[in-house]
Amino acid sequence: MATGSPTRTTCPYCGVGCGVVATPQEDGTVSIAGDRRHPANFGRLCSKGSALGETLSLDDRLLHPEVNGRRAGWDDALDLVARRFSETIAAHGPDSVAFYGSGQLLTEDYYVANKLMKGFIGAANIDTNSRLCMASSVAGHIRAFGSDTVPGTYEDLEEADLVVLVGSNMTWCHPVLFQRLLAARERRGTTIVVVDPRRTVTAEAADLHLAIAPNSDVALFAGLLDHLDRTGLRDRDYVERHTSGLDEALAAARRRGFPGAMEATRLPAEQLRAFYTLWSRSERVVTAYSQGVNQSVAGTDKVNAIINCHLFTGRIGRPGMGPFSLTGQPNAMGGREVGGLATMLAAHLDINRPDHRELVRSFWGSPGTAARPGLKAVDLFRAIGQGRVKAVWIMGTNPADSMPDADAVEDALRACPFVVVSDVTRTDTTRHADVLLPAAAWAEKSGTVTNSERRISRQRAFLKPPGEARPDWRIVCDVAARMGFSEAFDYRSPAEIFREHAALSGLANDGTRDFDISACAGLSESAYDALAPVQWPRRPGEGLDGTATRFFAEGGFYTPDRRGRFVPTPVAPPEVSEEFPVILNTGRIRDQWHTMTRTAKTPRLTSHYAESFCEIHPEDAEDAGIAPATLVRIVSPQGTAVVRALVTERQQKGSVFVPMHWTDQHAAQGRIGAAVLPAADPVSGQPGLKFSHARIEPCEVAWYGFAVVRNRPETVPAEYWALARTDGGWRIELAGAARAQDWATYAAALIGRGEDPETLSYSDQDRASFRLATFSGDRLLGALFIAPQPVAVSRTWVVGHLAAPAIRGAERLRLLSGRPGADQPDPGPIVCACFSVGANRIAAAVADGAASVDAVGEAVRAGTNCGSCRVEIRRLIDAATLKTAV
Numbered sequence: 114m115a116t117g118s119p120t121r122t123t124c125p126y127c128g129v130g131c132g133v134v135a136t137p138q139e140d141g142t143v144s145i146a147g148d149r150r151h152p153a154n155f156g157r158l159c160s161k162g163s164a165l166g167e168t169l170s171l172d173d174r175l176l177h178p179e180v181n182g183r184r185a186g187w188d189d190a191l192d193l194v195a196r197r198f199s200e201t202i203a204a205h206g207p208d209s210v211a212f213y214g215s216g217q218l219l220t221e222d223y224y225v226a227n228k229l230m231k232g233f234i235g236a237a238n239i240d241t242n243s244r245l246c247m248a249s250s251v252a253g254h255i256r257a258f259g260s261d262t263v264p265g266t267y268e269d270l271e272e273a274d275l276v277v278l279v280g281s282n283m284t285w286c287h288p289v290l291f292q293r294l295l296a297a298r299e300r301r302g303t304t305i306v307v308v309d310p311r312r313t314v315t316a317e318a319a320d321l322h323l324a325i326a327p328n329s330d331v332a333l334f335a336g337l338l339d340h341l342d343r344t345g346l347r348d349r350d351y352v353e354r355h356t357s358g359l360d361e362a363l364a365a366a367r368r369r370g371f372p373g374a375m376e377a378t379r380l381p382a383e384q385l386r387a388f389y390t391l392w393s394r395s396e397r398v399v400t401a402y403s404q405g406v407n408q409s410v411a412g413t414d415k416v417n418a419i420i421n422c423h424l425f426t427g428r429i430g431r432p433g434m435g436p437f438s439l440t441g442q443p444n445a446m447g448g449r450e451v452g453g454l455a456t457m458l459a460a461h462l463d464i465n466r467p468d469h470r471e472l473v474r475s476f477w478g479s480p481g482t483a484a485r486p487g488l489k490a491v492d493l494f495r496a497i498g499q500g501r502v503k504a505v506w507i508m509g510t511n512p513a514d515s516m517p518d519a520d521a522v523e524d525a526l527r528a529c530p531f532v533v534v535s536d537v538t539r540t541d542t543t544r545h546a547d548v549l550l551p552a553a554a555w556a557e558k559s560g561t562v563t564n565s566e567r568r569i570s571r572q573r574a575f576l577k578p579p580g581e582a583r584p585d586w587r588i589v590c591d592v593a594a595r596m597g598f599s600e601a602f603d604y605r606s607p608a609e610i611f612r613e614h615a616a617l618s619g620l621a622n623d624g625t626r627d628f629d630i631s632a633c634a635g636l637s638e639s640a641y642d643a644l645a646p647v648q649w650p651r652r653p654g655e656g657l658d659g660t661a662t663r664f665f666a667e668g669g670f671y672t673p674d675r676r677g678r679f680v681p682t683p684v685a686p687p688e689v690s691e692e693f694p695v696i697l698n699t700g701r702i703r704d705q706w707h708t709m710t711r712t713a714k715t716p717r718l719t720s721h722y723a724e725s726f727c728e729i730h731p732e733d734a735e736d737a738g739i740a741p742a743t744l745v746r747i748v749s750p751q752g753t754a755v756v757r758a759l760v761t762e763r764q765q766k767g768s769v770f771v772p773m774h775w776t777d778q779h780a781a782q783g784r785i786g787a788a789v790l791p792a793a794d795p796v797s798g799q800p801g802l803k804f805s806h807a808r809i810e811p812c813e814v815a816w817y818g819f820a821v822v823r824n825r826p827e828t829v830p831a832e833y834w835a836l837a838r839t840d841g842g843w844r845i846e847l848a849g850a851a852r853a854q855d856w857a858t859y860a861a862a863l864i865g866r867g868e869d870p871e872t873l874s875y876s877d878q879d880r881a882s883f884r885l886a887t888f889s890g891d892r893l894l895g896a897l898f899i900a901p902q903p904v905a906v907s908r909t910w911v912v913g914h915l916a917a918p919a920i921r922g923a924e925r926l927r928l929l930s931g932r933p934g935a936d937q938p939d940p941g942p943i944v945c946a947c948f949s950v951g952a953n954r955i956a957a958a959v960a961d962g963a964a965s966v967d968a969v970g971e972a973v974r975a976g977t978n979c980g981s982c983r984v985e986i987r988r989l990i991d992a993a994t995l996k997t998a999v
């Protein structure tokens with residue numbers, strides 16, 4: 114941990130699981146680089162990974178436990194948690210308490226939380242945000258394979274001739290893996306197909322984009338199965354030897370067939386045919402999928418409709434082929450391995466099987482294990498709201514924003530008699546905590562995570578926890594001990610927990626379960642410390658090297674008859690609502706992570722999008738009377754949100770898209786979870802977060818504003834605001850329903866007063882437009898721009914002044930105008946976050962003759978680090994070419 118020594122660890126963001134080398138510097142900062150030896154990324158990092166060093170600052174960190182909002186000692190806080198949980202269990206039974214965890218916990222944290230709930234409290238009410246993320250994949254895998262197995266590896270994406278991305282915006286959400294895929298396309302000419310109702314950046318990079326109607330994936334893949342059958346592509350040998358249930362699945366597919374697929378997807382016949390032909394002709398095909406598949410009320414059927422096609426053609430488990438679930442969180446897989454969901458037991462054992470429960474019980478030496486599955490996330494928060502669950506402990510997740518029907522979730526937390534939250538910072542969820550526990554964060558924690566391709570990597574601490582923060586496993590064990598279970602939770606290190614987890618995976622396994630890492634059961638502390646990334650399974654006696662493992666090429670499924678199962682996937686017609694006719698789709702943007710608790714700390718990452726938005730098709734916008742860049746209210750039966758209108762043809766008619774990221778911490782009314790429908794898939798319990806019924810309305814706005822300020826204001830006096838960090842301060846988008854009496858007073862409240870202030874301002878007669886800049890000494894303290902329409906100032910240029918060491922004379926006046934002079938280039942909105950390159954600089958490079966993405970890179974560096982902006986650069990080049998062509 115000494116300053117200057119590099120630590121090899123793993124990125125805490127997405128499921129690609131990139132290796133990171135972190136090197137603390139003399140000046141207290143940490144330099145971050147990709148780990149060239151890590152088999153997930155071979156040295157590459159995306160914009161989020163590259164900016165990790167900028168998220169380590171301690172402002173906003175929770176440093177001490179709190180009880181009822183007041184600082185408390187660890188002993189008091191832990192005693193209280195243990196006492197209240199024990200008392201609640203004694204009075205109302207084990208099912209009256211619950212844990213709600215996260216795929217961002219480490220495997221070791223997760224293992225002990227699951228052990229405490231399922232083994233020692235004796236209920237299965239431990240669910241996690243993976244219910245919102247991977248539950249449909251888990252359920253689909255179990256239905257088809259008898260186990261939650263991802264058959265393939267990342268290399269398969271590089272060795273395939275055809276890669277179909279279903280409901281995945283991989284360019285932004287799994288950027289490094291996407292760059293690997295693009296590099297493979299350069300080498301071997303891979304065809305990429307994207308299935309997504311929106312024309313995302315990923316769709317733009319694809320060879321074929323199927324802009325299907327929302328939620329019509331089951332019909333698309335049932336139609337494909339029928340097509341494969343008609344064109345004689347059944348792998349008779351594989352189907353006969355290794356599968357069961359084809360007849361029913363085929364019958365269901367035939368009923369709908371090609372016409373059914375056309376009707377449901379609303380794709381032109383030629384496009385559909387082209388896709389089916391491509392899939393038929395490419396033996397090496399990987400169908401990779403993510404939340405457009407999982408987050409649906411038909412999510413499990415979508416998964417099985419895809420797997421059916423791979424089983425039918427025997428295209429599974431061999432190089433370059435197979436269904437591939439892209440996991441979201443860094444440890445979504447690890448959570449599943451320890452059985453962190455309410456429907457699972459540890460180590461891929463089955464909670465519904467008495468023999469498995471007994472195996473776990475005797476291994477743990479626990480009084481009993483939960484005898485039935487517990488409450489799934491949506492039901493869990495409902496049960497809290499109804500008073501059936503009376504004490505809940507939330508760890509590493511922010512359900513007040515990320516759950517559907519999020520206002521109801523907040524009501525439930527408000528009503529819950531006892532809420533414990535372990536987090537690293539304050540969030541919309543922590544405001545409901547009776548006990549708030551400061552957890553150690555990424556840089557301070559040691560353990561393991563498992564990525565999308567089943568590869569276990571070490572996360573290694575390189576900083577000391579600040580204040581009194583403690584690692585999650587330790588907090589859980591301390592509470593367990595106080596509840597009377599000290600012997601079973603007497604761990605001294607994460608390595609000890611990992612060894613136990615590994616041993617359990619091998620217990621009475623003998624090849625009957627997919628998850629077996631018992632080769633790790635004897636790892637010494639130093640061997641655990643040195644553990645190189647390793648893919649499971651690792652059965653007894655197997656080495657711990659980097660070799661790739663695959664499943665099911667020769668059958669060997671984990672069903673009772675060891676056959677893979679076809680699952681019939683009937684197609685349900687989409688629900689329509691007259692009152693709420695618009696489909697609300699939600700998801701991610703490139704540079705923010707979930708509820709922004711870490712990514713919003715770095716100016717680089719807030720420059721791509723500084724506020725939330727709603728993508729609307731131009732005709733829908735016009736019909737609703739919504740002009741570009743004005744504010745739009747999204748209304749659903751659950752709740753509302755207000756965000757900026759982004760009018761674009763990338764969005765299909767009848768649907769809108771809003772990012773999931775913004776919370777009350779950074780915006781006034783940006784919590785889109787409040788408007789999201791809580792309907793869930795009947796098999797997996799995963800909510801359909803991509804499909805809510807809504808209505809869009811223009812907002813009544815009297816004035817729009819834009820401000821830059823040095824210090825974050827305690828409150829922002831406006832109905833609408835969105836705050837983002839910049840170098841040297843904050844930028845704020847504003848709007849209000851009534852004009853201020855005196856804008857100068859308003860500005861002073863927002864900006865504050867520094868030493869030796871000088872204020873310049875301009876106002877038109879009726880106060881509809883107003884501009885003000887206040888300087889303190891040589892430096893800008895803040896500026897405010899007010900207009901009756903969305904404020905047209907150059908954001909990137911104005912924001913740049915906060916960090917400027919000195920602004921004098923004419924420059925001060927120029928700032929008031931909100932635009933650079935002809936002699937100063939306006940960088941434009943930031944496209945490349947890694948090198949902070951704006952759209953205008955890229956356009957200028959294109960105008961100067963840079964005709965390819967690489968040429969732009971050479972000229973202005975944009976797109977040369979993580980590459981996740983390359984599609985946007987391509988878009989700018991195309992737009993310029995089009996302009997000169999017409």
Ligand SMILES: Nc1nc2c(c(=O)[nH]1)N[C@H]1C(S)=C(S)[C@@H](COP(=O)(O)OP(=O)(O)OC[C@H]3O[C@@H](n4cnc5c(=O)[nH]c(N)nc54)[C@H](O)[C@@H]3O)O[C@H]1N2
Nearest residue numbers: 280281282286328403404405441442700701703706707803
């Ligand atoms: N930048 C960034 N990266 C991340 C994350 C992040 O927060 N930020 N989070 C990580 C996590 S936890 C996850 S789960 C992954 C998610 O990664 P992705 O699943 O790739 O991301 P999303 O944006 O949630 O959704 C993907 C796409 O599904 C589409 N979609 C909506 N409805 C349908 C439908 O009916 N059918 C089909 N085929 N597509 C549909 C949406 O339009 C959207 O473009 O990203 C991970 N990576």
Ligand SMILES: Nc1nc2c(c(=O)[nH]1)N[C@H]1C(S)=C(S)[C@@H](COP(=O)(O)OP(=O)(O)OC[C@H]3O[C@@H](n4cnc5c(=O)[nH]c(N)nc54)[C@H](O)[C@@H]3O)O[C@H]1N2
Nearest residue numbers: 245246509510511515535536552699700707708710773802
């Ligand atoms: N509308 C809509 N909602 C969605 C989605 C969507 O697409 N649309 N996607 C869903 C999906 S796929 C996911 S994965 C979820 C994600 O949703 P959440 O899990 O709620 O999102 P995060 O912001 O990642 O929350 C993680 C929390 O853990 C804290 N934290 C970070 N490190 C640690 C640690 O080491 N220990 C502890 N104790 N805390 C830590 C962070 O500060 C943060 O508050 O959102 C889901 N919700």
Ligand code: SF4
Nearest residue numbers: 124126127131159162
């Ligand atoms: S792709 Fe980016 S966010 Fe995902 S693990 Fe790699 S560096 Fe982290």
Ligand SMILES: [Mo]
Nearest residue numbers: 245246441442
């Ligand atoms: Mo996720």
